[in-house]
Amino acid sequence: MTPPAPARPAVLVAPSAINGLGVFAAAAFSAGGIILPLDDSRVVDAQHPVPPGEEHHCDYLEAGRVVWMPSPECYINHSCDPNTFVRTTAGVRYVIALRPIAAAEEITYDYCINSSGDVVWQCHCGAARCRRAIHSDFFHLPLDLQREYLPLLDHWFRKERASDLARLEATLAAHPPQY
Ligand SMILES: C[S@@+](CC[C@H](N)C(=O)[O-])C[C@H]1O[C@@H](n2cnc3c(N)ncnc32)[C@H](O)[C@@H]1O
Ligand SMILES: [Zn+2]
Numbered sequence: 001m002t003p004p005a006p007a008r009p010a011v012l013v014a015p016s017a018i019n020g021l022g023v024f025a026a027a028a029f030s031a032g033g034i035i036l037p038l039d040d041s042r043v044v045d046a047q048h049p050v051p052p053g054e055e056h057h058c059d060y061l062e063a064g065r066v067v068w069m070p071s072p073e074c075y076i077n078h079s080c081d082p083n084t085f086v087r088t089t090a091g092v093r094y095v096i097a098l099r100p101i102a103a104a105e106e107i108t109y110d111y112c113i114n115s116s117g118d119v120v121w122q123c124h125c126g127a128a129r130c131r132r133a134i135h136s137d138f139f140h141l142p143l144d145l146q147r148e149y150l151p152l153l154d155h156w157f158r159k160e161r162a163s164d165l166a167r168l169e170a171t172l173a174a175h176p177p178q179y
Pocket of ligand 2: 081123124127131
């Protein structure tokens with residue numbers, strides 16, 4: 001069963017060393033803890049275009065659905081060594097801690113998880129394992145990272161990219177991890 005989400009998001013929005021504003025833990029979280037539910041109600045379509053200058057606060061979901069994220073989630077920055085991931089449960093997407101998170105730590109996820117497209121951008125996350133030039137498509141990640149992130153993929157993405165996923169699983173089976 002999904003643990004109840006906090007009544008009010010236990011996060012703060014503040015300037016980030018990664019980019020612009022970021023989202024920070026207002027309390028400590030355990031691994032697997034829900035940090036906040038995402039509000040995906042602001043669907044962008046012909047009748048409801050995204051306001052100019054707000055394009056970077058959009059998220060790209062199943063079947064081409066685009067949502068204009070509200071605060072605080074619109075301020076979650078990308079990291080190549082993220083401390084959260086996003087998973088849908090009973091129709092609601094939740095930001096979930098990947099590992100214990102201390103109060104005041106910046107909340108990040110890897111934008112390439114559940115992501116398609118052909119956009120390349122420069123990352124300034126500062127992580128030791130920063131990939132620097134980020135290609136938006138999950139299946140462009142280094143193979144070992146695809147292996148690591150595989151359990152984190154959301155159900156809709158697994159369904160939408162089923163044939164790529166099957167190809168990846170066959171490749172991973174043929175190339176066991178090197179320790
Ligand atoms: C969802 S917003 C995140 C909030 C953003 N910092 C702000 O103040 O509005 C996504 C945008 O933040 C920037 N961004 C997020 N993570 C980044 C990173 N690791 N490196 C460089 N820019 C990043 C990019 O411009 C991206 O389009
Ligand atoms: Zn990075």
